Structures are given as structure tokens and as C-alpha cells.
């Protein structure tokens with residue numbers, strides 16, 4: 076298994092984790108470090124924390140703020156139920172809004188003084204023994220996108236940890252464990268699983284070119300991990316702490332895609348009552364991932380080519396030339412060369428984006444990775460709940476008899492995404508603690524083995540075993556230990572069969 080992590084973020088968690096376990100840092104410093112780490116992990120611009128001042132009025136007061144002027148904030152008091160922070164404090168329930176200005180709960184008074192033009196806010200209650208002791212809030216993502224489900228999940232975990240700091244002296248150890256869990260969960264997001272030659276070649280190439288700024292084209296069928304690899308290249312390179320901005324060129328009509336990419340000035344089109352920066356600007360110093368680039372309309376292809384060549388552009392309705400430093404990674408499941416020949420994709424753009432290309436293999440060509448992937452997805456999708464043995468921890472299911480060979484017999488047209496979704500469903504739907512082939516209702520025989528009528532039962536049996544073992548060995552790249560595991564037999568027995576059936 077290959078571990079790809081986002082070094083900067085992991086490092087941040089490690090730092091806090093070790094500080095907390097060993098040093099006797101002041102609680103203020105710890106909280107400030109903690110909020111900043113959370114903010115950086117989701118690339119939010121600002122964060123602040125407010126505490127309930129007293130049990131009677133329950134008014135909130137600023138306690139910590141990053142990226143903002145604390146001096147301006149310390150005299151502000153927010154009554155319960157007022158504004159987003161007040162509502163969260165009153166109800167004890169988080170609020171995430173990606174359109175804060177139009178949210179009726181948005182508190183104009185504070186916003187006008189300090190948070191100008193906030194678009195997204197994620198605000199969480201700080202609960203200690205079911206009592207709200209304050210709130211922590213995060214404003215606007217650096218790339219201008221709203222908070223995703225993953226972001227919210229990460230922030231919520233941090234918010235849940237903060238109250239523990241107030242009991243710090245009592246429960247340092249508990250917190251250390253919670254950090255470890257968070258770390259593990261975060262690292263898993265960036266894992267690329269696979270030991271096959273085919274995938275290892277791709278990983279090595281991606282790591283090697285991470286340091287350069289060369290444009291990369293990632294090609295592969297749907298679900299082969301194109302987006303995952305784009306992240307890998309970004310995370311392994313010098314831009315890892317800078318924005319990673321992603322856009323799907325196939326999902327948007329040409330006119331909207333253009334605005335999204337280049338931004339616009341106020342009045343550029345009928346509904347543009349304010350200006351907005353585009354994704355090229357948002358990705359400045361970082362990486363722009365253009366997914367489904369093969370779907371890009373022809374006139375957008377010309378415009379894209381121009382920015383890549385000139386490293387500058389003009390916003391819609393603007394006059395000023397804006398310079399950007401952006402690394403371009405593109406992905407497609409289409410055959411761009413064929414499209415160039417047919418005249419549907421510009422040849423000049425193709426050469427520009429295809430300085431280096433990574434071709435991700437379909438899962439059917441690296442079936443030997445299925446056992447590792449299966450183990451990984453079982454871990455990833457096991458619910459975090461109390462186990463029957465009373466211990467805290469994930470209730471992971473075991474791999475039942477015949478499961479791996481069943482899964483390896485299928486051709487996985489939807490590749491790893493299909494395998495992951497299928498595994499997730501089976502884990503949810505299986506009551507017992509073992510996953511069996513029945514939980515995966517597809518016909519796993521791609522090519523039935525032909526045995527002519529008239530042969531003896533022993534010959535038919537041998538023919539079947541010959542083909543079956545040969546195919547399994549092929550899928551493991553000739554690795555007998557792995558093949559024996561899949562076939563669920565002893566390695567020595569497999570060797571005997573190989574000899575007996577004259578498999579070479």
C-alpha cells in the first residue's frame with residue numbers, strides 16, 4: 076500500500092498533537108494553534124472563536140480570531156439568537172451557509188465592522204457536557220468555493236475537540252487519541268492503493284513530475300483515479316500549501332465556463348451586479364485542475380490556449396491584463412488524439428496540455444490490486460461505532476470465503492469507483508461480520524471455460540482447474556503467495572497443483 080499524504084496538513088496535526096502531549100503550553104496558545112490548523116486544513120480565510128460570557132445573559136464575546144483584528148472585535152457582544160453565531164449558540168446546532176450575505180441569520184452589525192463581503196460561513200457550537208460554552212466559526216475559502224461536505228466534517232471534528240481543551244489538565248490523553256483518529260482519517264483521503272507494476276509506474280511518474288510546472292494530461296477510463304492523481308501531483312510538489320482549484324469543463328455551458336475561469340467585472344453581463352475573480356486567479360501560485368477537458372467547447376479551447384501560453388488574461392468586461400502563475404493539470408476519459416484527428420479538439424492546445432501524460436490503467440488490467448483495494452475500502456467504509464466486544468473502534472467486516480476470486484472474476488467497467496461503491500453498499504447491507512460473494516450480485520465469469528461433452532469428469536475438472544489457476548496467477552503477476560490467498564488454499568498445495576496440472 077502506498078501512502079500519499081498532504082504533508083503540510085499532516086505536519087500541522089502532528090505538531091499540535093505532540094505539543095499537546097508533551098509541552099505545557101498555555102491554553103490560549105494551544106487554542107490559537109488549533110483554530111489555525113483547522114482553518115488551514117480547509118483553506119479558509121478567517122476563523123474566530125467566541126465564548127459565552129455568563130450563564131445569565133448568555134452573550135457571546137470574541138476570544139480568539141485569526142486573520143482579523145482582535146482589537147476591533149473584543150468589545151462586540153452578541154446576544155443569544157442573534158446572527159449566525161448567536162443562533163448556533165442558542166440552538167446548539169451547527170450552521171453552514173455558502174451564501175451568507177443572503178442568509179437571514181447573518182448579523183449585519185458585526186459583518187459591516189469586520190467581515191466584509193463574507194460569502195461562506197461554517198459555524199459550530201462548542202459543547203461541554205451538552206452545554207453550549209461558545210462557538211467557533213470559519214469564513215470564506217481561499218479558492219472562493221463554498222464549504223464541501225468533507226470540509227464540514229473536518230471542521231466539526233475540530234470543533235468537537237475544542238471544549239476538551241478546557242478540561243485540558245484532566246484529559247490530555249483523550250485529546251491525543253482524538254488527534255490520532257483525525258490524523259488517520261485525513262491521511263486516508265490521500266491514499267493511492269496498489270502494488271501492481273501498472274499503477275506503481277504511474278505513481279513514480281506523478282511523483283517525479285510534481286516538482287516541475289509542466290502541464291500534465293491524465294488519461295484514463297471513468298473511475299480510474301484521475302482526480303486522485305491530480306491531487307497527488309499537487310500535494311507532492313512545492314505548491315502543496317497553495318490552492319488546488321478544480322473545475323469540470325463538461326458540466327458547464329461555454330458562457331458560464333468562461334466566466335468561471337476568467338472572472339468578470341461589475342456590469343460585464345446583465346446579472347453581474349458585482350465583480351468576481353475567476354478560477355485562474357483563485358488558483359494563482361497553485362494548481363488548476365481542468366477535468367473532462369475533452370468536453371471543452373471549441374471557442375473556449377482557443378481562450379484556454381491563450382492563457383496557458385501567455386500566463387495572463389483579461390476578466391470579462393475588463394481591460395486590465397492579469398498575470399497568473401498556475402500549474403495546469405487536465406484530465407479526460409476521451410481519446411484526445413483521435414479528437415484532434417477528427418478536428419474536434421485543437422491540436423495546438425493538445426500539445427500544450429500534453430507536455431507529460433499519465434495513462435491510468437483500467438482496473439481489469441491490474442486485478443492483482445483488488446485484494447489490497449478491498450481491504451482498504453473495508454477499512455475506509457466501516458462505520459465508526461461501538462463494537463460488540465465493548466471496545467471503541469470500527470466494526471470492520473472480514474473477507475469471506477471465495478469473495479476475492481469472485482471480485483477478481485468481474486471486469487469492473489466502472490473501475491475503482493465501481494469497486495468502492497459496491498463495497499460500500501455491501502458493507503451497509505451485510506448484517507454479519509463477514510462479506511460473502513452473495514453480497515455482490517454480478518456474474519463474475521467474464522469468459523466461461525469451455526469443456527466439450529464427451530470428456531471424462533476428471534479431464535473436465537483438470538481443464539477447469541488449469542484455466543482457473545492460470546487466470547488467477549496471471550492476475551497476481553505470477554505471485555503464488557497472493558494467488559494462494561485468493562484461491563483460499565495453502566501455498567504448498569497450490570505449488571503441487573501447478574506441477575500436477577502442468578501450468579507454466
Ligand SMILES: Nc1ncnc2c1ncn2[C@@H]1O[C@H](COP(=O)(O)OP(=O)(O)OP(=O)(O)O)[C@@H](O)[C@H]1O
Nearest residue numbers: 266267268269296297298299300301302303491492
Ligand atoms: N488507487 C486508488 N486507491 C484508492 N482509492 C482510489 C484509487 N483510485 C481511485 N480511488 C477512489 O476511487 C474513486 C474514483 O476516483 P477518481 O474520482 O479520482 O476517478 P476519476 O478517474 O476522476 O473518475 P471520473 O472519470 O469518473 O471522474 C474515488 O473515491 C477515489 O478516492
Ligand SMILES: [Mg+2]
Nearest residue numbers: 298301302366
Ligand atoms: Mg474525475
